Amino acid sequence: MLVLGIESSAHTFGVGIVKDGEVIANEKSMYSIGTHGMLPSRVAEFHAKVAKKVIGNALQKAGVKIKEIEGIGYTKGPGIGTCLQIGLLAAKTLAYRLNVPIAPVNHAVAHIEIAKHFGKLKDPIALYVSGGNSQILKLDKLSMRYRVLGETLDIGVGNMLDSFARSANLDPAWGSTVERVAKGGSYMAMPYTVKGMDFTFTGLLTYAKRQIGKARIEDLCYSLQETAYAMLCEATERALLLTKSKELCVCGGVAQSTRLKEMLAKLASLHRTKFGYAPNEFNADNGAMIAYVAEKALKSGHAEKLDACTITQKYRIENAEVYI
Amino acid sequence: MRLLSEGAEAKIYLVSIFGTLLLVKKRHAKPYRASQLDIMLRKMRTKKEAHAMLVAKNAGVSVPAVYATGSDEIYMELVKGKLMRDSAFDRKIIADVGIELAKLHSAGIAHGDFTPANILLTDKGVCIIDFGLAEPNAGIEEKAIDLLLMKRSLSKEFYLLFENAYAKAYANSSAVLRRLAEIEKRGRYQARTIANV
Numbered sequence: 216m217l218v219l220g221i222e223s224s225a226h227t228f229g230v231g232i233v234k235d236g237e238v239i240a241n242e243k244s245m246y247s248i249g250t251h252g253m254l255p256s257r258v259a260e261f262h263a264k265v266a267k268k269v270i271g272n273a274l275q276k277a278g279v280k281i282k283e284i285e286g287i288g289y290t291k292g293p294g295i296g297t298c299l300q301i302g303l304l305a306a307k308t309l310a311y312r313l314n315v316p317i318a319p320v321n322h323a324v325a326h327i328e329i330a331k332h333f334g335k336l337k338d339p340i341a342l343y344v345s346g347g348n349s350q351i352l353k354l355d356k357l358s359m360r361y362r363v364l365g366e367t368l369d370i371g372v373g374n375m376l377d378s379f380a381r382s383a384n385l386d387p388a389w390g391s392t393v394e395r396v397a398k399g400g401s402y403m404a405m406p407y408t409v410k411g412m413d414f415t416f417t418g419l420l421t422y423a424k425r426q427i428g429k430a431r432i433e434d435l436c437y438s439l440q441e442t443a444y445a446m447l448c449e450a451t452e453r454a455l456l457l458t459k460s461k462e463l464c465v466c467g468g469v470a471q472s473t474r475l476k477e478m479l480a481k482l483a484s485l486h487r488t489k490f491g492y493a494p495n496e497f498n499a500d501n502g503a504m505i506a507y508v509a510e511k512a513l514k515s516g517h518a519e520k521l522d523a524c525t526i527t528q529k530y531r532i533e534n535a536e537v538y539i
Numbered sequence: 540m541r542l543l544s545e546g547a548e549a550k551i552y553l554v555s556i557f558g559t560l561l562l563v564k565k566r567h568a569k570p571y572r573a574s575q576l577d578i579m580l581r582k583m584r585t586k587k588e589a590h591a592m593l594v595a596k597n598a599g600v601s602v603p604a605v606y607a608t609g610s611d612e613i614y615m616e617l618v619k620g621k622l623m624r625d626s627a628f629d630r631k632i633i634a635d636v637g638i639e640l641a642k643l644h645s646a647g648i649a650h651g652d653f654t655p656a657n658i659l660l661t662d663k664g665v666c667i668i669d670f671g672l673a674e675p676n677a678g679i680e681e682k683a684i685d686l687l688l689m690k691r692s693l694s695k696e697f698y699l700l701f702e703n704a705y706a707k708a709y710a711n712s713s714a715v716l717r718r719l720a721e722i723e724k725r726g727r728y729q730a731r732t733i734a735n736v
Contacts, residue, residue: 445572481571
């Protein structure tokens with residue numbers, strides 16, 4: 216089946232095309248955050264402007280004509296309302312004009328499923344880390360829903376790194392900037408908070424921000440990153456032992472971090488666990504993961520009626536059924 | 540030295556010293572994190588755990604005796620018994636568990652992982668084990684979490700027995716119970732089930 220997926224939950228407008236479970240196109244256009252962050256209305260405006268072009272690019276890359284598309288997927292949530300609306304509108308328009316079935320997709324489920332696909336994993340513990348999310352999940356085979364084993368009790372790890380970088384006047388592309396600056400740093404003690412399989416980042420962030428100007432920026436970046444990732448690793452390790460799972464994947468925007476993947480690889484080998492992840496273009500928000508999950512939904516007969524297609528800003532992953 | 544069990548944080552070994560069997564809880568190095576952080580965490584947690592156990596013991600709570608500590612290991616008494624999780628238990632035992640938790644909280648300690656998987660049933664009564672997540676200077680929140688974990692692990696009837704015994708034996712229990720009700724109203728806990736293993 217040839218399925219086109221649209222992702223628009225945050226700053227990325229992404230369009231992916233999947234054919235029989237394989238990604239054949241993954242195009243995107245990203246709203247430039249600059250130093251001002253994301254204004255919901257501006258980002259939505261941007262998405263509306265680039266939508267047609269990105270869809271065209273994806274079709275061209277895949278070498279297919281729009282009339283050949285057999286199904287549409289879109290991000291139902293979680294995400295920024297105004298941005299999700301644009302994706303929904305584009306998806307509904309396409310489904311209506313092409314007269315093909317449509318499937319709403321949970322953004323978090325898509326991140327995990329595409330990591331499983333590229334990592335060649337069947338039933339892993341998933342560490343989902345992005346700007347707004349930081350969760351440890353496992354699929355419950357009875358309800359076919361992801362169960363949250365542990366999560367951040369306040370902010371996502373990506374937002375934490377971004378917020379620090381902005382306060383320290385580091386360049387945009389914040390998470391990767393922190394990782395780059397961290398290379399010359401040495402360790403200084405910072406607040407470390409893990410509660411079972413949950414963790415919190417605001418205490419760490421506040422402390423690190425207060426040290427700006429007092430300590431070397433390299434040391435701050437290094438210690439902030441090491442502390443935050445060690446917290447994620449400890450909680451993940453607990454989840455692995457609790458569930459006796461022998462597979463682990465990492466996904467979401469922060470999964471682009473080389474250091475985090477290195478730490479998780481060491482953690483996995485400590486417990487003889489298979490570790491996998493997607494290439495970086497699929498860790499960042501992308502349309503291919505939406506198309507990938509939508510194809511499975513459509514193939515298993517779970518198309519949604521056009522009029523019933525909506526968005527949900529706070530679409531918790533536990534409420535999304537998974538189709539394999 | 541024989542490996543008895545492995546957790547995410549530590550391994551438990553059985554050792555014989557001068558003919559006496561003891562348990563050693565050892566926090567091994569984690570190669571995935573920065574070594575300075577690793578050493579600091581293991582040292583701090585071992586110290587905190589041993590401290591909580593000693594304070595509990597002195598307050599008359601039934602816990603294994605601590606014989607010696609190193610920077611990343613605790614030598615403790617081997618208490619023979621069966622995990623409450625794997626046993627049949629009656630109303631008397633449930634009430635005893637409530638009283639032990641009351642004593643622990645009266646001593647200012649929250650256990651941090653208070654479930655039937657960390658309670659031993661012995662010939663001499665119940666014994667609380669694994670203070671790896673214990674907080675020796677606990678606030679009301681931490682104490683309420685102890686109750687919450689038990690609430691998720693027991694049937695409603697047994698939990699109420701446990702809570703009654705706890706409330707009678709702990710002077711400050713009403714504040715803890717009020718906080719428990721607040722915690723349960725927080726959204727996260729409604730959407731999500733707590734793993735009670």
